[in-house]
Amino acid sequence: MARAVVLKEFGQPLELVDVPTPSAPEGGMVVRPLYAGICGTDLHLREGRLPVPTPITLGHEGLGVVHESRVEGFGAGDTVMWASSVSCGRCEQCARHREPTLCGERKTYGVNRDGAWADFIALQPGTTVVKTDVEPLAAMSLACAGPTMVHALGERRAVRVGERVVVQGAGPVGLAAAVLAQLSGGRVTIVGGPPGRLGLARELGIGEEWVDIGGEVEEADLVIECAGVPDAVAQGISMVRRGGAYLVVGQYTDAGDTVVNPHQIVRRQLSVYGSWAFSGAHLAEYVRLLPALTERFDLARLVTVYGLDEHEKAMADVAAGRVLKAVLAP
Ligand SMILES: [Zn+2]
Ligand SMILES: [Zn+2]
Structure with a gap:
């Protein structure tokens, strides 16, 4: 079993529940998040301001260690970040206008697909996953x-x-x-x-x-x-x-x-x-720029860390603007 922070009902507190440990889908992987970010969007999701399916595990930002991989080039123990959204690649916005962030069929972890506020996250085929060796908290500071x-x-x-x-x-x-x-x-x-x-x-x-x-x-x-x-x-x-x-x-x-x-x-x-959101290519470019950014700026200092069981306190602190960037550490 594994733990996950789940949104069951809009306007209600989130619940830390036991869920089955996922196994890697074909062409995907299971990652153990070291950190999962909280952002303003999560507050809006909890309040039901966006039409999302429930129950759902929140968390659209994360950095973690590969637990099980069915993707070539990735193996257990690799430290990775992944793009929150997966575009369809076939619609007019994707295929003709080359604007994947405008895709109407986008699937987003923690929004309409189970996210990273959990001991494990299953990354589906089509997800952009990038290895990183930058200090994890610094990488998480500007995760989305x-x-x-x-x-x-x-x-x-x-x-x-x-x-x-x-x-x-x-x-x-x-x-x-x-x-x-x-x-x-x-x-x-x-x-x-x-x-x-x-x-x-x-x-x-x-x-x-x-x-x-x-x-x-x-x-x-x-x-x-x-x-x-x-x-x-x-x-x-x-x-x-x-x-x-x-x-x-x-x-x-x-x-x-x-x-x-x-x-x-x-x-x-x-x-x-x-400018609307970002695609996998933008996440990959962010990770590529991280060494230059962390050399110049002490980004880890922007981050406050909470345990998975402190999710309500973390969200309250984000809502009140008491912290700049909150992350959960499963
Ligand atoms: Zn975010
Ligand atoms: Zn599309």
Whole structure:
């Protein structure tokens, strides 16, 4: 038997239950998670804000050790990370537009397929799995924020060397944006809160300037929205220089409408981009970049570790913003 944290009923506490130990599916593997991340999406899932099947084991981010493999090139004992979503490869978005994150048939661990908040996770055929030897906590610090920003900055709007970049938001997505922008040669200002988060970013050298929400900032070539609050958008648009770009990433959950003045976009000739989630290729690129990131930034310091049985406390701490990045250690 093995333990798993299961969502049985929306709006109710999750339950730590005993489940059968999975065996590796043909073309897949079973991994023993060392760490499984908690993110804002998990809070929304518990509240039933997304239509997902129940009961389901949560956990769409993880790093672990292969327990049983039926995939060539992987064996028991390998340390791996895996992409949370598997696209179908056949639909119009996948096959014609080459946009796997927009696939309507996507299967996502911890969302519509059992996830990593457990002693074992079965990874199905088609999952992108990548070996890593980077310090596990550092790798987990930006487990889904990192690949999300690899997609946004790698394919939607890149940072050019020397550009002035403003990042709105000091959560994991904002910090992922900042470190990748810095690695690309951007000069980064982080606008966000609470002050403790900005202080930690400053201590770790993430960003070069740190400003409270509502504070004055110089106009930027590129502003990256990682706040997740609709009202941040009008403010973000006002921070872009004439001819600059605005990249919206943080509005992952539909938090409603906001007021923007579209004349600003035309008059100041702005380029506005959106970026949705990430694919297996983006996770692989994140893992490839990890040594360069960890050499420059002490990312493990962003993470707080909880036992599997502390899942409710961990979720409460995430909800209250008491921790920057929470992970469960099964
Ligand atoms: Zn996540
Ligand atoms: Zn598809």
